[in-house]
Amino acid sequence: MLKWVIAAIIIIPAIEIWGIIQMSQLIGGWATFGLILLTGFAGANAARVEGRKALIDVQKQLQQGQPPGHAMLNGLCILIGGLLLLAPGFFTDIIGLTLLLPITRPLYRLVILRWLEKKLRNGTFMIKR
Numbered sequence: 001m002l003k004w005v006i007a008a009i010i011i012i013p014a015i016e017i018w019g020i021i022q023m024s025q026l027i028g029g030w031a032t033f034g035l036i037l038l039t040g041f042a043g044a045n046a047a048r049v050e051g052r053k054a055l056i057d058v059q060k061q062l063q064q065g066q067p068p069g070h071a072m073l074n075g076l077c078i079l080i081g082g083l084l085l086l087a088p089g090f091f092t093d094i095i096g097l098t099l100l101l102p103i104t105r106p107l108y109r110l111v112i113l114r115w116l117e118k119k120l121r122n123g124t125f126m127i128k129r
Contacts, residue, residue, distance in 0.1 A: 016089030023090060039093045043085020046100050050078045073109045 024032040057071040081099025084092040098104040 012092070013089075015091055016087075019090045020088070036088050036090075039090075040086055040088070043082060043093070043096055043100070046097075047078055047082025047085065050100050050102075051075065051082070054078055070109065073112055074105060076112065077105050077108050 020032060020036070023035070027035075054071055054075040058068040058075065061068040061071055077099045081096040084096030084099065087093075087096075099108055
């Protein structure tokens with residue numbers, strides 16, 4: 001797991017820098033800078049709106065005495081998507097946007113759910129206090 005984290009810390013910024021350079025050559029430096037700022041602000045706003053919806057869903061399910069599983073996974077997807085949109089770069093923005101869109105979020109939710117189930121079955125998922 002540590003190897004994957006280290007690889008991601010090295011590879012993702014390199015890809016983002018490459019993408020920013022390519023975009024600045026295509027549309028210009030100031031336009032690229034403006035686009036990065038625009039996606040950051042738009043991402044923060046979209047995460048706020050979608051996050052409120054997810055919080056309301058969690059509260060509704062808890063009030064009805066239901067476990068808020070899918071609503072919690074939606075909230076996790078929204079949190080990750082918002083963080084990715086705040087990071088400068090276009091590739092993380094694409095992934096972050098798809099995490100925020102209600103139409104594509106179920107795909108990510110399914111992947112996270114399968115990963116959690118696998119970890120729970122193997123006994124490798126632990127919550128420490």
